[in-house]
Amino acid sequence: MHPAFSVIFLTTLIGAGQGLFLALITGQVYSLANLLAPQDNVRFYAFGSVLALILLVAGLLASFFHLGHPERAWRSAARWRTSWLSREVIVLPLFMALVAAYGLIHYQGWTQPLFSIKGVVDIDASLIAGVLAALLAFALYVCTAMIYASLKFLQEWHSPLTVVNFTLFGLASGFTLAAAFSAWIGVDLVGFYGAWAVAFTLMAAVTRLASLYRNARIKHKSTLQTAIGMRHTTVRQKAQGFMGGAFNTREFFHGRGDGTLKLIRYVFVLLVFIVPVILLGVAWYIHSSWLPLLAFGAQYLGLLCERYFFFTEARHPQNLYYQSMY
Amino acid sequence: MQDPATLSDRDIGRTEVKNTTCYMCACRCGIRVTLRDGEVRHIEGNPEHPHNQGVICAKGASGIMKQYSPARLTRPLLRKPDAERGEARFEEISWDRAFQIMEERLSHLRKTDPKRFALFTGRDQMQALTGMFAKQFGTPNYAAHGGFCSVNMAAGLIYTIGGSFWEFGGPDLDRSKLFVMFGTAEDHDSNPLKIHISKFKRNGGKFISVNPVRTGYSAIADEWVPIKPGTDGALLLAIIREIIELGLYDRDFLVQYSNSAELVIDDPEREDHGMFKRVEMHYEEGCFDPENKLWWDRGLDIAMGTHTPGCDPYLLGEFTLDDGTPVKPAFQLLKDRVEEYTAEWAENITGVPADTIRRLAHEMGVTARDHKIELPIQWTDCWGNEHNSVTGNPVSFHAMRGLAAHSNGFQAIRALGILMTLLGTIDRPGGFRHKAPFPRPIPPCPKPPNSADAVQPDSVLDGMPLGWPSAPEHLFVDDDGEALRIDKAFSWEYPLSVHGLMHNAITNAWRGDPYRIDTLLLFMANMAWNSSMNTERVRGMLADKDEDGEYKIPFLIVCDAFQSETTAFADLVLPDTTYLERHDALSMLDRPISQYTGPMDSVRIPVVEPKGECKPFQEVLVELGTRLKLPAFVKEDGSRKYRDYPDFIVNHETSPGSGIGFLAGWRGKGGEKFLKGEPNPRQWEMYAQNNCLYHYELPRSYQYMRNWNKGYLQWARAHGMTRYAEPITLHLYSEVLQKFRLAARGKRPGRQPPERLRERVATHFDPLPFYSDTLMNKLIDTHEYPLNALTQRPMAMYHSWDSQNAWLRQIHTHNYLMVNPKTGAANGFDDSDWIWVESPTGKVRCMCRFTEAVEPGTVWTWNAIGKAAGFWGLSPKANEANKGFLLNHVIPEELPPCEAGEHISNSDPVTGQAAWFDQRVKVYKAGAEEEKATWPRFKVVKRYPGQEPKRGRWLSYFAGRFGKKAG
Amino acid sequence: MTQLALVIDLNVCVGCHACVTSCKEWNTSGWAGPMSDFHPYDADPTGTFFNRVQTYEVGEFPNTETVHFPKSCLHCEEPPCVPVCPTGASYKREDNGVVLVDYDKCIGCKYCSWACPYGMRELDEKQKVMKKCTLCIDRITDQSLPETERKPACVLACPTSARLFGDVHDPDSEVSVAIREQGGYQLMPEWGTAPANHYLPRRKTRIRIHEDELVRADNPLDKEAIELPDEQGETLDDVAW
């Protein structure tokens, strides 16, 4: 597939935004359970939410570049019953609204307990919004990933690993960002988020490497033989019916050499998995306030590469029909 | 969006539907043009048209993009005084001025030396008019595309069976069981051929394609026979041998309808050796075969007049006549001839395995013999025998330029004609069928002028510019036997060049050999590109000057509808209309679209207004003819005879009162007559009401065996289609050729070829088909140039004129040299590499593509996709001019100097057919440092005055709204 | 339910591209048009087409088959391109099974094109909406046209009548009969898309001649006075005991 930058930005930005939000709510839950010190409503939760929102909005904006008719984007909620894209389009704004609400609640300090469960756990408005948002965040991972994973003939994508990867990448980058955010505003959660981030990153490494392994060995169900129905071992396309290119040669081909792709793969493995883990470790060790930021920067960059690779990796069966630039 | 099911296309705007005839190619399909708010909305095949039966092709369906092409010329243009030829810097002038310039120049030429005016037309469909104009002007220097196109096909078969493929006849695929196609990629009859091949296959027929390349039609062949180019003659002769050897020929047919049993004098010592033995008999001189020849009767073992009732002649044997003359039946001579042509011999030459050759012969022979067709149609032959049925042998053939465009093509095509004759498939169901006005006498009656006296100031040419010589007396040569036409047609160099040699006209005129001309008028021919051989140098000749600074071809007029490469060299450019803007008559006097069932002609009627100042070339000729007071265009008092072209078409008669005119339909005062009859003032209207065509369906009994069908021949004579109702015997043995051979051998009184040509004529004017290597191969080092280079027509492009078409050019944006991977590997390059293609006379750089669908000794490319930069309304960056290439640069128009002369055309020595496909080349990889672009390249030209400004980055055609402001 | 479709006979398709340009021509000024072209007169011209004809080579010289392969939307019975469309712009008609795009609803997200395994959708880069073969919906449903012309433009154009059109659900239709009797098949059956369009394979006709058919009793050579080989000396007939 041709990697569309709008979609690369969309998925990585909202993935990190969702992850950041999940980190925030995780922090809140932990502190509710007295496992962590409580944090400042405004500085941490409200600003954190704003940061998450910024990522989500940026992602959304990026996605508009993908559309031929962004002014009609509202129409895309119509087919939620069948279309994962439609579902994503519904869940994303809902999630954003809840994140906004969550931030606002914290900002306004509307965090008086509304009721408490068994007198032990105090439930306030932020928690309700947060938990709902967290559910939506997970739903959104699924929706986003299912856009790709549901296309069964894109065999590289059509796998539970896609959903797992999207989720883990979002979590990893979100928690890394949370660590960076904590370090930046001087909150003592760098180690907590850092540890989670490392954990998610390592999990993502396992699942993504698994998918790389899987994809390298995929036996594509469609062949030139099934594509045109000719049973012979040597079938070659000699003309594709046009010579100056067409939508089908632009949208589904990345046009990059094997070398470039290999390089991108090494780069993303390095930047997504190895560099952040080291940087976070070092940061934790030396209490750096900016190294986690660097870790996030590196990981995000890596994720852009990863997503780029994700697209180029997928070999669309339609390409069987467009093999020769005639 | 509105539900399409509730929307009719007609709701979108005001629509009207008009019928006319397509001219996106020469096939002349009937089309229905739908206009919406005055713009062309849709062009579809006319379902009521018998020719294409409603179908259309890729080009026909892209007519809209031709109509609105930015390459269109819209104003008469004059080369700027300070501009050199080729620079394409013009000023707009008025038509008045253009006519004035032409009138001045041409009237002077006509008064002094009319042959200094030359008119050459390319894919012209009105040769009846252009040829007549030349004759009226008095110049012999006229020809159309035939010489560089397929004249071998026309001449080879017309001199053998009185008709041909091409536009003159074809295979009866409706009833055929075996169909063998030689060297055809697309053809003139392209839609009908497609319709019929498909039906044929669906009916279970077997389709064999003999072609070095497998594309297009060959793709759907049941069997592909990859043959080495230029060797079909060998294959055909080996098949003939096998068929004779096994007795798989149709004996009765040969005896009755061919000259197989006729006795040929067989005594090399005699002056009349190789001529038929004739008996004294009175007959009127005419262009037909008098029946004064002999058969040898089996029963009485004596010679008898041919077709003597009860006579059953021998086909084989040798006999001595009472007067001591040793004779042999023609068939015996053929058998002797093919003796050496064994399948094994042919395998070595053609690359086709001997077993395959024999099998092909068996399939043809057995299918013809064992699957006889018998139709319950009664008919009477010329000898008065009544037949209760029409019978036929269901084996049919088709062949085109793959056979024609070689210097040994004439004889190869003769061999094919003879094979069809042996199988008994001429004008019979399931075999070959004629299209009116064919069959014609062998050869047809019109003759070219035959002496320098035929050209006189202020006079009509004595003879037809193009005709059919049947003896050396008909050649157009001077007392030394040298050429009198600028293209040297009808000279001893190419005696039967019945369509001229347009491909040598520019070179000869430039060299002044045989003389200098003054004005060259080119119509519908892109001779600075696609229809010239040796294009790069020919372009140089068009712009070359004398020592005194005068152009060697002093005045060049080009009539084109588009910004072709040739227009750049013009002194005067005449903007023609498109086919949707003009009247045209696709006349019985030229090559009509007759059907097997009877004559059919057709017309074009304008469906849109001409763009800008465009004027139909027909109108230009009528106007010029009137101004020059050419007899056919003026009344006795010298005043204008015809208002315009439509008026001319209705009222012109071939001679006063002949009743024969350009259109055959609805003649007679009220349209009650056909073929012959007084002019009908409402003729155009009647064509318009009848799908723009006139089809006369012959009675079934006249539809077959027309060479010998008494009823048909008498009908044809009565309707002015032929002059004689005499049988047209098939020339298995060609006495016509023998006459030339005898002259060359000094055995015939009268004209004889110049010394240098004696051997050439004696060799190639063999009355029986023979195989010889191509002339080019004999004169160059074939080890140095091991590959044959071919071009083919793509179905979706017409010559050089479709790159301007925004839709079609997306299909063929540039071309590659197609190479067998083995050949590529052997020459050290890979798929898609830039390579050089080099011949002894030139080279081009291009990209290659590997293909398994080509015989390894052959490389090929699509014809004329490459273009010169800046032409055809294209940006100089267009792929056509950078990645595309033109093979013509490596194909010379003249052979290397040889015994026959310094400047012998690279053509068939019999017909002057351009030998495009004889080309030998070598291929090698282009250097890494070389530019990745085609070579040679030419200076980019600017848009012409009157051409549309540059079109934008995108185009969204929507009829009724295109080119108008949105909203 | 009716399912209209094309059946394309590869056995007779000569790759002429008539179906390609007649499709463009009909549709660019019709319900589904215009169909934009980019760089129409410049380098690398490209544009929206609903139908393309491709060429494949099968096997190696001299056993090469050249296959011309026309390709337009297959109007799948289980069209994966429809459910994925978020706006409902992409839909399959209830009445005749034709898969269409409503340009007014389409947001140009291209998702449907990803979901088509066959590469049969093309984004019109000028109008920025997804386009595809409409089966000439505005012709085949136009009651003002004579019945014989209520067929797709490409079908009417095709000189070899390699394109059959009809209802593949009606077992007696021309298309169903052709599929059944001539080995009609679907493209990429592995995806369960159930394309309505089918292809008919290449079929070969051969002639078989038996050795003993070559020369028949009425061989015309018998009519010639061909000299038979001389009698050569003694035979068994000459000996007596």
Ligand SMILES: Nc1nc2c(c(=O)[nH]1)N[C@H]1C(S)=C(S)[C@@H](COP(=O)(O)OP(=O)(O)OC[C@H]3O[C@@H](n4cnc5c(=O)[nH]c(N)nc54)[C@H](O)[C@@H]3O)O[C@H]1N2
């Ligand atoms: N290498 C190679 N060269 C070949 C051949 C080959 O096989 N190989 N084939 C040869 C053959 S068979 C032929 S017939 C020739 C054809 O060669 P040409 O006759 O030169 O054909 P075109 O290149 O199409 O050029 C015809 C000209 O007519 C113009 N034209 C189109 N429509 C109109 C119109 O309505 N009015 C006027 N006035 N002009 C119009 C076009 O713009 C173009 O400039 O090419 C020959 N050249």
Ligand SMILES: Nc1nc2c(c(=O)[nH]1)N[C@H]1C(S)=C(S)[C@@H](COP(=O)(O)OP(=O)(O)OC[C@H]3O[C@@H](n4cnc5c(=O)[nH]c(N)nc54)[C@H](O)[C@@H]3O)O[C@H]1N2
């Ligand atoms: N679409 C389209 N149609 C056209 C034209 C066009 O330009 N475009 N041009 C029209 C004109 S002017 C003409 S003359 C006709 C020509 O119609 P065709 O004669 O069909 O034209 P070519 O493309 O020259 O085809 C020549 C074929 O002969 C094969 N061939 C070459 N050498 C040999 C050989 O030695 N032996 C055999 N057996 N085969 C050989 C080539 O591979 C090629 O397939 O087409 C007409 N129709």
Ligand code: SF4
């Ligand atoms: S075959 Fe020629 S005449 Fe017929 S539709 Fe095509 S371009 Fe027109």
Ligand code: SF4
């Ligand atoms: S129009 Fe018919 S023959 Fe031509 S490419 Fe299309 S399907 Fe094939």
Ligand code: SF4
């Ligand atoms: S071919 Fe593609 S676009 Fe057409 S219905 Fe099937 S999946 Fe959809």
Ligand code: SF4
């Ligand atoms: S591009 Fe248009 S039709 Fe396709 S999925 Fe998006 S909205 Fe639907």
Ligand code: SF4
């Ligand atoms: S059915 Fe209509 S829209 Fe579809 S390919 Fe044919 S002509 Fe084009």
Ligand SMILES: [Mo]
């Ligand atoms: Mo031609």
